[in-house]
Amino acid sequence: MDSCVTLSDIIDSDSRSSRSGRSSNQPPPPLAPGQASGSGPGAPYGFSQQAGYAQAPQQGIFPPHPSAYPNQQHTQAHHPAQWGQPPSQGQQYPPAGYGNAPAFAPAAGGQPQIGGYGNVGQGYSQGFPPPVSYHQGQPGQALNAEGQLDSADNSLSHRDLDTLDEIYKARKLIQAAKMSYRSLAKYRQRHPHLQVQAISFSKITIEHLQSIGVSFIEKTCTDFQQSIIPKIMMKMQQKKLPIRVNFQQTFDGFWAHVLPSPFGLVAMVQNVLNTVGRKPEARGRILIDQFLLFVTILFRQLGAIPFIFPELHIASSTTSNTNECVILAGDRAAIMMSGSVDYAMIYTNLNDDDLARMLGISAKEAAKVRSQYLSTGTLSDLLEHSEMRGVMKNANTTQIFLIEAKKKELRLEDRVPQVVAECLASLSNNSMARTQLPWCLTNGIEWIFGLVQLQTIEEPRRSGARPQTRVERQSYYFPTFQLQHDMNGKLSQADVKTVFIMLMFWSMATPREISDFVNDLP
Structure with a gap:
């Protein structure tokens, strides 16, 4: 933001x-040589x-x-x-x-x-x-x-x-x-x-993050439609979950239904491009909304429970809640972070009946819990919700995906540090119970997908000394993918499908699946 x-x-x-x-009223000292x-x-x-x-x-x-x-x-x-x-x-x-x-x-x-x-x-x-x-x-x-x-x-x-x-x-x-x-x-x-700085997410730069030991690794694979997407679809069917047994068949049927529809994803995105004014960030958010809403429709058809939390508050320096007062330190520097993320997508492969059994309540009461959960406004409240706490801590059933929207006028690659900082601050929450978090940075036309990963490294131990460990903070990201259109402004259907599949995979795959997928690519 x-x-x-x-x-x-x-x-x-x-x-x-x-x-x-x-x-x-005292003059500053002269500059040193x-x-x-x-x-x-x-x-x-x-x-x-x-x-x-x-x-x-x-x-x-x-x-x-x-x-x-x-x-x-x-x-x-x-x-x-x-x-x-x-x-x-x-x-x-x-x-x-x-x-x-x-x-x-x-x-x-x-x-x-x-x-x-x-x-x-x-x-x-x-x-x-x-x-x-x-x-x-x-x-x-x-x-x-x-x-x-x-x-x-x-x-x-x-x-x-x-x-x-x-x-x-x-x-x-x-x-x-x-x-x-x-x-x-x-x-x-x-x-x-x-050395300490207090700074909001939107003003964090790569130098800030490098000062606390964050490394950035760009993947060089740019062939999304011929290389990345087929691997994603293959990976989605490998995990032995009931929700993925017929995943390819369900997805193909869903896409065949929404593609020709005047209310399908391609038509809705095309309509935004043709009718919505070019006010920088507002136009981009309307485009992003179309993709995310259709992703949730697919998830519901698969029998999963999705949530979208716009403007989710992550960190603040004005609270007594230690989970919200986020200070990340390196060897010599520390940053007190504050701010929100534009979208947080929460996906759980539980349906209402599964949720009811897990909570020991009726399906009707489970639906009420799910409805009340939508009133949550901060990451800490999402993770520490009395009924949903156990669900949110299970990284095998529930995934968290952060999406940051930016202005079209900005060079998108320059804002990668912002969303990486949002992920790092989220992972620092004691209730997160994760070491990896997927992210996306977009203006609605250009899309960058990435993953933040924390890795614990054991330091060489001196004789008689206690074992020492350190945490490496890494962010992997793909080159920018851009929606293309022809001379008449007609949108590429293949590009829309590519972004949709990337959003779907980044939302529902486990962090380990995304990490393995990213590491397998050049």
Whole structure:
């Protein structure tokens, strides 16, 4: 999911402010020889130290109210009003046209940044903000960061503004930022040797994940229709489950029925392309919906129980639930993650009668449990549901598949780290009971399928020492598959079938089956 300003932006920016140990009216130290502009401990977070650009005070998403600095004179030096203009003295706070708006300044990459963070990968010397070391500082520093958030909240607390939705949301965001900051402070107290960042899924980059030891492995097989799909159909009939005994026959009958229908999958996808406006992500989601709904129809015909959970919340830094406060650490770095996944597909090869027998209730009561389960909104609640907990923990009968939707304008391959992070955060949940999770990244036209896998490696043991293990985090993924159409805009039926089969297999196959399948391909 995409957002302009997120909770993690505020946390990261205000955390950096509290760590600096400088008051906002002190000039930053000069750059050390060879130090990159806009990086290192001497840089005001989110702003360039490049010559000719105005220096901005260390602050969060909103500039501090004058009450936050009772002993300081507030001039334009603290709040530059324009990009690239040197501050002039003598103008009282706030400068004309500034008010309580977020501070803007150009980054080293030439892009403006908002709230001291901006877009990851822009404005930093290596295209990636260096991990920030959250070492234990003075007690007053943490209070300063929370004080700035309080000041921002107070500056928005006005009866003429309270009715605005934007103001209400901003104040809620500030309160959440304070809670997240406290969670981050507790973690860095316990792990002072780690460099820690709080960041939302949508802003995670490959550099973030590599800093905690994640490796990316791209499969080179690109012949989906002649190589991959036949192997999938063969694999679907190998597992000795009643639901797969006549799988090929059931699938062929289903596809023969829906293909010529004006309400079949091909016709529905074609209709979306012909009639739905090209608003970036909304159009893509409508396309994705068609595929997922037809997958669930097939599953119901097979006698299975499917669920689709849109906007499933995975991780948060504002909760006391340890399963939702996700912090993944490597040897030197750690990331506090937050956010949701666009779709979670849950598949179980149990029908209502099977579910009733497993739970020891009637089929009618089992149907009621299934209906109530659809009200779940977080991954933790899905996994810890009182009646469904046992079903969800059984990786042989129940599968979990994450799907992330992106804008068509974005290069899809660049967003692979986002969905990989969502899978890693999901696997870190103590109730997941899995070490592998399949995923898909798509804009409705282009599709990337992959698998995240955790592998425990035994380290060489020294004489007399305890056995040591480490966990390798790996993500396998296929090249992008794209739906094709002819000169008249007519969609390729073979391409639609390919995406449908991939979604079906990624949804209902066990993680071990997908892992074996992926490893067998070049």
